[in-house]
Amino acid sequence: MSSHLEFRSISRTFGDAEVLHQISLTVQPSGCVALLGASGSGKSTLLRIAAGLDEPSSGEVLVDGENLAGIPSEQRGVALVFQKALLFPHLSVVDNVAFSARMAGQSRKASREHAMAYLELVKLADLAHRSPGKLSGGQEQRVALARALARTPRILLLDEPFSSLDSGLRDTMYSLMGDIRAELAPTIVLVTHDRREASVLADSIAVLDSGRILQHGPVAQLHYQPATLAVNRLLGGLN
Numbered sequence: 325m326s327s328h329l330e331f332r333s334i335s336r337t338f339g340d341a342e343v344l345h346q347i348s349l350t351v352q353p354s355g356c357v358a359l360l361g362a363s364g365s366g367k368s369t370l371l372r373i374a375a376g377l378d379e380p381s382s383g384e385v386l387v388d389g390e391n392l393a394g395i396p397s398e399q400r401g402v403a404l405v406f407q408k409a410l411l412f413p414h415l416s417v418v419d420n421v422a423f424s425a426r427m428a429g430q431s432r433k434a435s436r437e438h439a440m441a442y443l444e445l446v447k448l449a450d451l452a453h454r455s456p457g458k459l460s461g462g463q464e465q466r467v468a469l470a471r472a473l474a475r476t477p478r479i480l481l482l483d484e485p486f487s488s489l490d491s492g493l494r495d496t497m498y499s500l501m502g503d504i505r506a507e508l509a510p511t512i513v514l515v516t517h518d519r520r521e522a523s524v525l526a527d528s529i530a531v532l533d534s535g536r537i538l539q540h541g542p543v544a545q546l547h548y549q550p551a552t553l554a555v556n557r558l559l560g561g562l563n
């Protein structure tokens with residue numbers, strides 16, 4: 325499942341506003357890079373571009389050296405999980421996950437089996453036949469993760485997936501992310517504005533500020549050798 329992801333000098337302007345400025349960033353196969361930055365710094369825009377939901381004004385996204393320009397979103401092998409799960413309300417949990425596997429080209433039978441396997445991975449197999457309306461927020465996000473994984477994506481993009489959960493539930497999700505990395509080893513970009521989350525989950529942190537990467541390095545390096553005051557402020561403090 326793991327692939328090399330490269331953003332090569334990505335810029336994005338909306339009208340007069342340059343929201344991303346020559347972003348270059350590499351994620352190694354099976355690596356997890358956290359993209360940390362204040363609200364409005366351009367994090368979601370960068371993920372949307374990688375997922376094919378938006379186009380860069382200039383620059384390229386490459387997966388295993390293949391330029392994704394012009395490749396439709398559903399053919400990219402890139403799955404995006406949002407802050408809100410957005411499950412189909414009329415489908416059961418397992419059918420939500422199986423639908424995603426079907427869209428990725430699996431047969432009806434295989435898609436159901438895969439869906440159950442992914443629900444087991446996120447520890448929700450016992451709720452497979454529940455309606456999404458009867459799930460808690462944490463359970464919904466676990467289904468959203470299973471649904472993304474059911475596409476067997478080359479790249480997993482997570483856009484603040486845990487930010488609406490309380491801190492105890494977040495710790496459960498972190499442990500689950502550890503299981504997913506150990507079992508499937510996808511290449512991950514995790515967007516967050518929570519420095520603790522970035523430190524716990526990622527191998528390296530890229531700090532985004534007003535559409536520019538201020539610093540990208542191993543978690544410890546950003547803590548102990550921040551390149552600028554702005555980086556220090558984002559990573560500083562006691563937690």
Ligand code: ADP
Binds near residue numbers: 343363364366367368
């Ligand atoms: P973040 O996810 O870091 O909070 P976003 O990538 O959502 O930031 O947004 C970065 C900036 O780009 C914001 O100022 C936002 O208003 C602007 N922006 C995002 N999408 C659009 C769009 N479709 N049209 C105009 N401006 C946009």
Ligand code: MG
Binds near residue numbers: 367368369483
């Ligand atoms: Mg965002």
